[in-house]
Amino acid sequence: MRKGLSWFNTTSIALGFAFLYIPIILLVIYSFNASRLVTVWAGFSFHWYVQLFHNQQLLDAAWVTLRVAFLTATIATVLGTMAAITLTRYGRFIGRTLFSGMVYAPLVMPEVITGLSLLLLFVAIGLDRGFWTITLAHITFTMCFVSVVVQSRLVTFDRSLEEAALDLGCTPFRTFFVITLPIILPAVVSGWMLAFTLSLDDLVIASFTTGPGATTLPMRIYSQVRLGVTPEINAACTILIAIVTVVVIIASIMTKRQEMERQKAERLAAAG
Amino acid sequence: MAVKSSGRWLVLAVPYLWLLALFLVPFLIVFKISLSTDAIAQPPYEPVFDLAAGWEAFKESFSALSFDNYSYVLSWDNEFIEAYGSSLWIAGVSTILLLIVGYPIAYGMARAPKSIRPTLLMLVILPFWTSFLIRVYAWIGILSPEGLLNQLLIALGIISPDQPLQILATNTAVYIGIVYSYLPFMILPLYSALEKMDDTLLEAAADLGCPPFAAFWKITWPLSLPGVFAGCLLCFIPAVGEFVIPDLLGGSDTLMIGKVLWTEFSVNRSWTVSSAVAVLLLMVLVIPIVFYQNLQAREVEGR
Incomplete structure (x- = not known):
């Protein structure tokens, strides 16, 4: 059997992508529907988008969500990168099994358990629930995702570069910022983005750990969805999808360009 | 590394203490x-x-x-045991469906020319970046009785307008929702296992007269097993505790433990019973979780 796509391969890819994308495309199309009924097409209109920008509750929720996500992603990236370095560079240490368990378990832990346990912790220590408790909860579960992304980069990279710097008298601290960080930066950036979208997206953990005054966008959308499907929610979703798509495409173009430059540099080095 | 500095220990201590305080202690x-x-x-x-x-x-x-809460939860008079059972069943069936749907896609992607593979990979990951809630929500509009699927089937004359398919608010909708939302989690580990595979093995098999289908079962499938395990665990474990999908797409008879825990907590306001439900759920899942951790540690840390 040779490399290349058979009839079966092409069909399964095509059907798979149709399954993945048709629901999202339909959702976007119906956000431009003039009718109040989501499933009856009554002409093209921006009505729901205009409506959306007059919905103060939704805008407030969006603002809270963005602030939580930004703080979460930034702190989780620092903590997750530290955890990744520990797990890939420190060899054996006491309590390693426990640590690696705590890093991987949140990846699959059902959200209801994480949410409930964090809420009970916040109540037990008497922390006022709201913006900060959501942020703490989000940092905790997203840092594990960051750690896995960064680890996969750390394992594949050439450690002799780090060792050379250390041999030449560079401090470990400086070695990290001068050698290691620039090399793993793409992974750190994608870790940040992953943490950002996970936080942006989370409904269950935020619902458990929130308090009065801090309602996130998924919580607001969820409570409206329970009352029924409305084109306004379609419009809100479309805006979110558009933002994410643009960010992901820019990021992938950037990594591609970086990769090409690296290859060019390698070719030049080989030629000269 | 022989270098010992306080900085080195700080790198270890900060995330360690954070996870102890906010993951283990809770x-x-x-x-x-x-x-x-x-x-x-x-x-x-x-x-x-x-x-x-x-x-x-x-x-x-x-x-x-x-232990009163436990005897309450574990008594046959209450719905909890049924909910655990049906959660495991729904998650198990969904995982098998995910494998059936995801494997051919991952296989096709791994066979695709190298130049288009990154694009295909990005197309799989992209829906994952868009909100989970949005993706579940999209299916409500499709599956509801007056929804797009029924409209399409009526327009094609497959079903009559006065008897639309009842899919929303049934377990079928829950299966569709789980398969749809978790599909990238299944495809990615499968793809990375299949992509690493050495093609010369299949060529050798073909040269020696092995038919392609037998070659698949004897070579490709066993070599892709790490990806199969990783994908299945990555889907199965969170699906058991799923709350949003059964709540939005399932019916009143869809019994899942995540939803039960949520109701116990936010409607019945019994923190103690919901804690007992959570502890038992964790005990049910501890074996697959530990199995997953080992798999992940081997894969990521390259040990």
């Missing part, structure tokens, strides 16, 4: 509260351990702990 608290009784107070359970009240009072609090 579980101990859940466990403790699962042994307490409900109370009309703030916090709504007793006993409350209060070190300030002295050692005697502290010891006394211990004797107030009981």
Whole structure:
């Protein structure tokens, strides 16, 4: 059997992508529907988008969500990168099994358990629930995702570069910022983005750990969805999808360009 | 690395302490509260351990702990055992469906020319970046009785307009929702296992007269097993505790433990029973979770 796509391969890819994308495309199309009924097409209109920008509750929720996500992603990236370095560079240490368990378990832990346990912790220590408790909860579960992304980069990279710097008298601290960080930066950036979208997206953990005054966008959308499907929610979703798509495409173009430059540099080095 | 500095220990200590305080300690608290009784107070359970009240009072609090919540949850009169069973069943069936749907896609992607593979990979990951809630929500509009699927089937004359398919608010909708939302989690590990495979093995098999289908079962499938395990665990474990999908797409008879826990907590306001439900759910899932951790540690840390 040779490399290349058979009839079966092409069909399964095509059907798979149709399954993945048709629901999202339909959702976007119906956000431009003039009718109040989501499933009856009554002409093209921006009505729901205009409506959306007059919905103060939704805008407030969006603002809270963005602030939580930004703080979460930034702190989780620092903590997750530290955890990744520990797990890939420190060899054996006491309590390693426990640590690696705590890093991987949140990846699959059902959200209801994480949410409930964090809420009970916040109540037990008497922390006022709201913006900060959501942020703490989000940092905790997203840092594990960051750690896995960064680890996969750390394992594949050439450690002799780090060792050379250390041999030449560079401090470990400086070695990290001068050698290691620039090399793993793409992974750190994608870790940040992953943490950002996970936080942006989370409904269950935020619902458990929130308090009065801090309602996130998924919580607001969820409570409206329970009352029924409305084109306004379609419009809100479309805006979110558009933002994410643009960010992901820019990021992938950037990594591609970086990769090409690296290859060019390698070719030049080989030629000269 | 022989270099020892306080900085080195800080790198270890900060995430370690963070996870201890915000991941491990909360579980101990859940466990403790699962042994307490409900109370009309703030916090709504007793006993409350209060070190300030002295050692005697502290010891006394211990004797107030009981397993009543567990016998309540594990009694056949209540719906909990059924909910655990049906969650495991729904998650199991969904995982098998995910494997059936995801494998051909991952296989096709791994066969695709190298130049288009990154694009295909990005197209799989992209829906994952868009909100989970949005993706579930999209299916409500499609599956509802007056939804797009029924409109299409009526327009094609497959079903009559007065008898639309009842899919929303059934377990079928829950299966569709889980398969749809978790598909990238299944495809990615499968793809990375299949992509690493050495093609010369298949060529050798073909040269020796092995038919392609037999070659698949004897070579490709066994070599892709690590990806199969990783994908299945990555889908199965969170699916057991799923809350949003059964709540939005399932019906009133869809019994899933995540939803039960949520109801127990936010509607019945029993923190102690929901803690007991959480502890038992964790006990059900601890074996697959440990299995997953080992797999992940081997894969990521390259040991």
